[in-house]
Amino acid sequence: MHNNEIRYFMAVATTGSISAASQQLFVAISAISRHIQRLESRLGMTLFERSPRGMQLNDAGHILANHVRRSMADMELAMAELKGIKAADQTTIRVVCTDGLAFNLLPNLMAKFRLLHPRVSFVLTVGTARQVPDLIRNGECDLGIKFSLSPETGVEVLASFPSPVLVFMKADHPLASRDIQLADLNDWPVVLPDQSATIRQLFDLSCRMNNVFIDPIFTSNHFSTLYEFVCKTPQAISVSSHYSIMYSARKDGLIIKSINRDQLSQRSLQLQTEIGMPRTAILDTFFVFLRQELHQLDQQCRDDFALQFR
Secondary structure, X not given: OOHHHHHHHHHHHHHOXXXXXXXXXXXXXXXXXXXXXXXXXXXXXXXXXXXXXXEEEXXXXXXXXXXXXXXXXXXXXXXXXXXXXHHHOOEEEEEEEOHHHHHOHHHHHHHHHHHHOOOXXXXXXXXXXXHHHXXXXXXXXXXXXXXXXXXXXXXXXXXXXXXXXXXXXXXXXXOOOOOEOXXXXXXXXXXXXXXXXXXXXXXXXXXXXXXXXXOOOEEEOOHHHHHHHHHHOOOOEEEEOHHHXXXXXXXXXXXXXXXXXXXXXXXXXXXXXXXXXXXXXXHXXXXXXXXHHHHHHHHHHHHHHOOXXX
């Protein structure tokens, strides 16, 4: 295949239309259209679903685009190694995570890692629980970090850590000094993430199984918003993983508590990468660093807040 055919194909795939690709590449619309048709003719199949609103990749188009992205990533890796960047400890690590992990866990860990490896740079993308493995499988990110309720397909899980549903509240809350049952939350203002979050899905399931109905006073798909709302609302309670708030809970006068329900323990924090993806030495070093740090932070948080879970 000709380089221009692939270049124009990827531009249309990224922008969603030939006209937008034309503006991006400064190439005539007719030239891009001609190369796309030539590529489809060469392959013997269409690559796009065409509509008045633009062009979207079909199944064949997604397969080709994913292979092109992987080839580009492999080429960048080879060029970096040839230039000695691998040996010099200089590279960009692309990470994708879910919202709660971007709140303060990953910024702190990345900053700490850069103190040890100052020539490393990071690109952090925040996505939904569904988007994280998709970006990994497509080769668009080197590492995915997310909470998962079940085994993921098409990715390699490098490490997994228990991450049950916990509750957090101000340290002077009446529930802070005693064991908590789900039904106890009904007496207080409850703040929850929306239903797209795995923690909300697990929390709602546990409530149904225990005949508990909780009507939240505030719902949001941004964890930082939920966290700030709890800090500013008297006697409010919200749910979280200890990983999401362990860096900020104490300084903000919050306490983390567990609820003794097995259903709330069916979640793990996973480090994911693409199956068979070639890795630089510094990326492997980052994986090892994350495993060690997350293990130490987990134990420290359990000790600080007397958390008991498997």
